[in-house]
Amino acid sequence: MRSPGPAGPSTAPARGPDHTRLASQLPAVYQEDEASFAQVDAYLGLADELSHAVVEHLEDLLTALGPDATLRWPADLPLDAGAAALVAHHLETYDEVARWASVTFPTSWPGTERGLQQRRELLARCTRLWRRRGTPRGFLSWFCLWFDLPAAGRPYLLEHFKAPGAGLTAEPYTATLFVPTSVPVPSTGEPSTAKGFVGWERREEAVDFVRRYAPAHVDLRVCFTDPAVFTDLAVLASPPTLPATPTADEVTAYAIAVQQQQADLNALLCSVVSVVSHASGIHLYECIDAGRGIDRLGVGLLPTDSTT
Amino acid sequence: MSPRAGTGPFTRQTMPITRFVPVAPDADWETVRARMVDHLTATATPDWTDHNAADPGITLLEVLAYGLADLHYRTAERRLDDWPLEVRAWDSDAGRHWDATLPAGRWDPETDPSDPALAAADLAPLSALADVLAAPATSATVLEPLVRACRSRADAVAQLSAEPWASAVRAADRPAMVALMRARLVRQVAQEQAGVVASAVAAAQAAVVAAAPRRADPDAPLDIEAIDAAAAVELAWSLPLWDEEVVALVRRERRRRSREVLTDGLDLVRATTADTLAATRSALTLAGLDADEVTYAVAAAPQAAGLLPEDLEDEQGRSLVWPPHPVQALTCEPVTADDYARRARAHADVVRAWTVTGRLPGIAWNGLPTGAIESVAVDEHAAALTLVVESRTEPTTPARRDALLREVLTTAVGPEAGAPFPDWRDDVDDLEPRRVVCDEVGASLLERAPVLVQATLVTEVGANREAVVDDARARIAAFFERGRPETFAPTPAPVVDGPWPRHDQPTLGWVPGEAVRFTEVVEAIVGNPLVRGVEDLAMKVEGDPDFLAASHGYLPIPRNAVPRLADARCIRVRFSLTSRCGDA
Numbered sequence: 001m002r003s004p005g006p007a008g009p010s011t012a013p014a015r016g017p018d019h020t021r022l023a024s025q026l027p028a029v030y031q032e033d034e035a036s037f038a039q040v041d042a043y044l045g046l047a048d049e050l051s052h053a054v055v056e057h058l059e060d061l062l063t064a065l066g067p068d069a070t071l072r073w074p075a076d077l078p079l080d081a082g083a084a085a086l087v088a089h090h091l092e093t094y095d096e097v098a099r100w101a102s103v104t105f106p107t108s109w110p111g112t113e114r115g116l117q118q119r120r121e122l123l124a125r126c127t128r129l130w131r132r133r134g135t136p137r138g139f140l141s142w143f144c145l146w147f148d149l150p151a152a153g154r155p156y157l158l159e160h161f162k163a164p165g166a167g168l169t170a171e172p173y174t175a176t177l178f179v180p181t182s183v184p185v186p187s188t189g190e191p192s193t194a195k196g197f198v199g200w201e202r203r204e205e206a207v208d209f210v211r212r213y214a215p216a217h218v219d220l221r222v223c224f225t226d227p228a229v230f231t232d233l234a235v236l237a238s239p240p241t242l243p244a245t246p247t248a249d250e251v252t253a254y255a256i257a258v259q260q261q262q263a264d265l266n267a268l269l270c271s272v273v274s275v276v277s278h279a280s281g282i283h284l285y286e287c288i289d290a291g292r293g294i295d296r297l298g299v300g301l302l303p304t305d306s307t308t
Numbered sequence: 309m310s311p312r313a314g315t316g317p318f319t320r321q322t323m324p325i326t327r328f329v330p331v332a333p334d335a336d337w338e339t340v341r342a343r344m345v346d347h348l349t350a351t352a353t354p355d356w357t358d359h360n361a362a363d364p365g366i367t368l369l370e371v372l373a374y375g376l377a378d379l380h381y382r383t384a385e386r387r388l389d390d391w392p393l394e395v396r397a398w399d400s401d402a403g404r405h406w407d408a409t410l411p412a413g414r415w416d417p418e419t420d421p422s423d424p425a426l427a428a429a430d431l432a433p434l435s436a437l438a439d440v441l442a443a444p445a446t447s448a449t450v451l452e453p454l455v456r457a458c459r460s461r462a463d464a465v466a467q468l469s470a471e472p473w474a475s476a477v478r479a480a481d482r483p484a485m486v487a488l489m490r491a492r493l494v495r496q497v498a499q500e501q502a503g504v505v506a507s508a509v510a511a512a513q514a515a516v517v518a519a520a521p522r523r524a525d526p527d528a529p530l531d532i533e534a535i536d537a538a539a540a541v542e543l544a545w546s547l548p549l550w551d552e553e554v555v556a557l558v559r560r561e562r563r564r565r566s567r568e569v570l571t572d573g574l575d576l577v578r579a580t581t582a583d584t585l586a587a588t589r590s591a592l593t594l595a596g597l598d599a600d601e602v603t604y605a606v607a608a609a610p611q612a613a614g615l616l617p618e619d620l621e622d623e624q625g626r627s628l629v630w631p632p633h634p635v636q637a638l639t640c641e642p643v644t645a646d647d648y649a650r651r652a653r654a655h656a657d658v659v660r661a662w663t664v665t666g667r668l669p670g671i672a673w674n675g676l677p678t679g680a681i682e683s684v685a686v687d688e689h690a691a692a693l694t695l696v697v698e699s700r701t702e703p704t705t706p707a708r709r710d711a712l713l714r715e716v717l718t719t720a721v722g723p724e725a726g727a728p729f730p731d732w733r734d735d736v737d738d739l740e741p742r743r744v745v746c747d748e749v750g751a752s753l754l755e756r757a758p759v760l761v762q763a764t765l766v767t768e769v770g771a772n773r774e775a776v777v778d779d780a781r782a783r784i785a786a787f788f789e790r791g792r793p794e795t796f797a798p799t800p801a802p803v804v805d806g807p808w809p810r811h812d813q814p815t816l817g818w819v820p821g822e823a824v825r826f827t828e829v830v831e832a833i834v835g836n837p838l839v840r841g842v843e844d845l846a847m848k849v850e851g852d853p854d855f856l857a858a859s860h861g862y863l864p865i866p867r868n869a870v871p872r873l874a875d876a877r878c879i880r881v882r883f884s885l886t887s888r889c890g891d892a
Binding site: 014015016017018019020021022023025026027030040043044047048051052054055056058060061062063066067068070071072073078079080081082083085086087100101112113114116117118120121124125126127128129130131132134135136137138139140141144145148149150151154155156157159160161162164172173174175183185186187188192193194195214215218220230236239240241242243244245248251254255258259261262265 | 435
């Protein structure tokens with residue numbers, strides 16, 4: 001390591017320019033006549049322009065090829081290219097970055113600036129989403145990002161071992177995902193047309209998401225429900241908790257409350273009359289043996305588990 | 309990102325991003341020049357006959373060849389060793405680049421595109437800017453020269469506050485628009501005057517260092533902001549930029565120096581262990597990195613000491629370095645039984661921990677003692693997992709035992725042992741519970757199953773019976789305590805370990821639930837040379853109805869228990885009268 005000296009950082013070594021104009025490289029005789037040199041400089045300026053863009057691209061390499069690409073105007077895009085070209089450029093960049101990160105963007109995400117923001121978020125969070133994809137909150141987090149859900153539209157995941165009963169609820173490794181069908185628009189309170197699960201297509205996508213991303217050994221059914229359920233049900237409002245250092249009486253009371261909670265939750269599960277069952281094992285949507293493994297979030301390959 | 313090519317831990321991995329290494333037709337200046345001259349000779353107009361070096365056209369061609377070869381060189385030499393400090397994702401959007409950034413906006417789930425209260429420019433600020441710059445009346449072609457001609461940012465913003473831009477660009481977006489119009493100029497000056505800026509910063513810093521002995525505390529870190537401000541003032545006289553743009557150029561130089569500090573100290577960072585982490589941080593601080601840079605610089609090591617994925621992510625899980633570190637990308641939250649056990653070993657009172665199937669006596673997933681309610685009854689065949697833990701201190705009462713197991717469960721999985729019905733809708737980004745969906749995880753204290761060993765030992769005539777029996781019992785007890793030799797082998801550390809701190813299982817000791825093989829007990833007993841053989845060997849766990857004979861092969865041990873020799877003495881000795889090997 002460079003020795004910093006007693007009082008702080010050292011001085012840097014002499015540094016040359018990152019780019020020198022091509023005209024400056026010409027012999028001195030070319031610079032004797034100012035007007036002629038200006039003409040030559042302008043002529044070579046075309047090449048200078050391209051060189052500047054390359055040097056800039058090299059300097060900002062990891063920014064331009066990462067989630068923060070949208071923070072910079074692309075070095076190789078004219079300033080008057082227009083919004084469509086700008087968005088298309090960034091979409092192409094994000095697709096390239098996603099290939100490196102082995103992430104596939106949902107096809108339902110729009111090719112708009114809103115879609116760019118979603119893609120940026122996914123790229124920035126892709127490692128944690130991948131790492132936590134099997135945990136309850138990790139699964140929900142990925143679901144909410146995929147479907148652009150606000151807090152009011154988040155689904156409720158109920159694992160059946162927490163509400164045991166008869167039938168499916170007695171089966172191990174089964175769960176129900178309660179998905180609110182509608183989400184209110186912040187300013188009007190009316191159901192949003194962009195969010196929620198009113199239409200068939202979006203519901204189908206939710207079921208497909210569960211089929212892809214729920215752990216393969218888990219039978220997870222999806223239940224589209226009125227969002228009022230989450231506010232009306234007391235069972236969700238005040239679940240029992242155990243004090244940090246409980247007395248025997250508190251443990252007894254807690255046991256009774258847990259039993260009651262389980263019974264209430266089981267009643268909720270049994271009130272579901274129409275479900276779309278996950279009922280599946282391993283789902284492979286792409287051949288993991290064909291060339292380089294991609295789409296870790298979907299296929300299950302670990303990053304860099306590539307065969308090439 | 310790809311580290312340098314060569315040997316080392318990286319060579320066994322596939323790198324998702326590889327450094328560009330130029331090959332033909334990318335080449336050095338002479339090769340490029342020769343190709344261009346060849347092309348020129350073949351295609352130039354017949355009037356151009358002088359292709360010698362003295363010809364002005366050839367001179368211009370050589371300059372172009374130089375420019376091209378220079379780009380080849382720069383591309384080939386682009387290093388990524390300092391990658392943790394390149395994209396400053398820990399900073400706000402505006403601070404991530406040394407120059408101004410665009411108002412790209414972040415994904416906000418609470419924003420509803422169908423909300424009529426939201427203006428189009430609020431939803432798509434970049435598109436709004438780009439459309440303005442593409443419109444004929446307000447195009448970049450018109451605006452850029454106007455902004456470049458302004459003497460200050462205020463003048464440029466005032467220019468945008470007049471028509472036709474006033475009605476097209478929101479007031480909040482005008483500074484960003486001005487910065488965008490100036491970006492090419494600022495970049496050009498930054499590239500061409502990099503040496504001048506570096507010299508100014510170095511001079512300002514040298515002046516402060518020279519004055520160090522006169523400071524109240526000469527050893528105190530330098531005031532970097534003051535140094536940079538002084539350099540900017542100096543440069544403002546010579547660079548054709550606004551003051552804030554000169555400050556940006558100094559910021560660029562400062563960040564470049566930080567990356568060079570990391571590159572210079574790369575060997576130190578990579579050799580850092582948990583013990584030397586503090587020293588490394590101090591060295592980096594002393595070398596001029598700020599607190600944030602020091603925090604993320606240690607990520608330059610492929611397996612950084614004590615580095616957890618969460619250290620490199622914000623609360624929502626966004627990576628603060630780009631590309632993400634291997635500990636973020638190559639690790640996974642619990643997927644195997646060993647993962648739960650490893651997390652349980654993080655508890656201070658836990659010596660060893662295992663995960664076994666079934667719901668065993670102890671604490672269930674909801675914090676209740678197993679059996680307290682019907683749904684958490686003890687059931688070895690339940691589709692549940694139980695953490696079997698060996699405690700440093702034996703709990704004296706059931707209440708203390710339960711409290712310990714709840715703590716262990718909380719350490720391993722999360723707070724569900726005390727709040728078993730969380731509404732995960734409140735915060736989907738929280739890290740807990742750290743368990744797989746639908747995994748029911750409980751905890752049980754390691755039990756010691758007393759094993760009665762019944763046998764007749766065959767010895768030579770005259771051997772001390774008491775001593776032989778005591779020796780046999782000691783050998784069996786030691787075998788139970790030590791465990792099988794195959795459990796001693798330590799597991800090799802993976803190249804990338806995580807996502808939690810490593811807590812290795814002690815390699816000695818019996819593994820809970822492993823059966824005791826009769827042959828192994830015999831092997832332990834006959835370790836005494838006085839013992840010629842073992843007859844009528846039978847064993848049972850205390851409390852079982854019957855002894856199992858040696859013909860059974862093994863003695864089952866409960867899943868949450870390890871064997872220990874019971875106090876009862878059931879071993880007797882018989883003298884061998886024949887001295888034949890048949891007795892053994």
